[in-house]
Structure formats: structure tokens, C-alpha cells
Amino acid sequence: MSEHGQGHIINYSTLVTVWLALLVLTATTVAVSRLDLGALNIWAALGIACCKMSLVVAFFMHMKYENRLFQWFLFIALVTLTIFIGLTFFDVLYR
């Protein structure tokens, strides 16, 4: 494979900004958990966790700047996990 000077460098300020966003999202998820939204609570928690995951994967793990191939691989892995979860619940919810 190619050896184009080992890649893009993320600057420190971007990294710190992402970190601050993650801290804000953490505070948000704690605050939201204190509200009684019934069934919506778990989905809100998962939604915020997915946002945090996206930030960590895209920036800290550099995925935003990677080869398209890496991004596809990640997508396929997440789809696999989703199918795994989905089919399990297809079974469990309708027993």
C-alpha cells in the first residue's frame, strides 16, 4: 500500500474542543437522567452516548480523516452489531 507521509495531524485546539463537547454531553446525560421521561429515558441516554461515541471515533480515533475503506469497515461492523441486537429483540420482545 502507499506510504504518503503518515497522514493528517489533528491540531491541539480541535482535540480540546472535542473534549469539552464530551464533558458537556456527559453533564447533559446526567441531567436528563434526573427527569422522568418514562420509556424515553433509556433512548435519550443511548442517543447521547452515540453522540459521544461519534466524537471519539471521528476525532480522537481520527476516523474522519481516514481512508474511505476504514469508514466502510466501521459502518459494516456497526451494521452487524445492529442486526445482532435487532434480531435478538425480535425474538425476545414477542415471546
Add this chain to the structure above:
Amino acid sequence: MSEAGHHKDYEGAKLGMWLFLFTELLLFGGLFILYGVYLNRYPEAFKAGGDKLNVFFGGGNTVVLLTSSLSVAVGISALQKGNKKLCLGMLWVTIGSALLFLVNKFFEWSAKISHGIYPGSAHLKEMIPGESVFFGLYYITTGLHGIHVLLGAGILTWVATLVRSDKVHQGDFVTLENAGLYWHLVDLVWIFIFPLYYLIL
């Protein structure tokens, strides 16, 4: 282009690490699926269990891991820019954060265990079925995660010695990047553990 007799495939090395991380995703994914199924079956018991966990330990550890992800990412950028000293400093911050996480975990688990909440305890047997499942999953998931934290700390220490001796450097740092990727996975798993176990109220 390459050092004599030692051609390294930068993209390939990184892709290999990502493939390994996908297996880790499925490993922890399986534990989260168990959580989902049993949450669905025992919603009240899970809330009762979650109530017994300490949101300060959980939240504190979340902040520790998020910060450690920042430090390792800064360390990698630093080495890419040729700043070996900053890279090493950031690696020590990351490793220190890992150890802090484990110390917190030690106190947290000690408190639980002293209250009789641990796998196989009599107290656990007396609990309503859903709550004992909650704690079983809690120990397995956070235990497995804790092992990953320990391993990550070890790997990062090893990489720090490689950076110190210039075996990993500005022109060849994929080993550092891969160690960082592993560490971010540890952070990612905890990003899901925290709301699911500590914020189910």
C-alpha cells in the same frame, strides 16, 4: 522510503488494529445485548439496582477516561509534530489516568462487596431475580472493562518506552497510534457503561 529490510505498511497496520477493535465491539456488544434483554424483562429491578450504584464514582471515572482519551490523542499529534517530550508527558498523563480509574474502581467495588453485593453472595441470592441479574452483569461488564483498562495501561507504558528510546518516532509512529486506538475503545465502552448502569434511576 523504508529502513533496510524492514518495510512497514502504515495503512495496513492501522487497519489491522481496527479489525481487532471490531472484535472487541462485538465482545462488549454481547454483554450490552444481555443488559438490553434483561432490562426489558425486569425494568423495576434494574432501576433498583442502578439506584445502589454511586453516580459520583461513575461520573468521576467517566471524566477521567474522557480526559485520558484527550491526552493520548494530544500525545500522538505531538509526536507527529516532532515534539517527543510532549508526547511522553501526555502518555504519562494517560497512564496515570488509567491507574486513577482503577483506584476508583477498587474503592467502588470494595464498598459494594462490604455490603454483601458480589457474585455468589448470600445477599445477591436473596434479591429479587432482576436485581441479581443487574449486579451479575455489572460485575462482568465492568470487570472485563477493568481488565482492558489494566492491559491498556500496560500497552501504553510499553509504547512510552519505545518512544523514549526513539524506536517509535515522528517518521514511524503507527505503534503509538494503534495503542491510542485501543485506549479509545476502552473509553468508548465506558461511555456506554456509565448511562446504562449508573443513570438508570
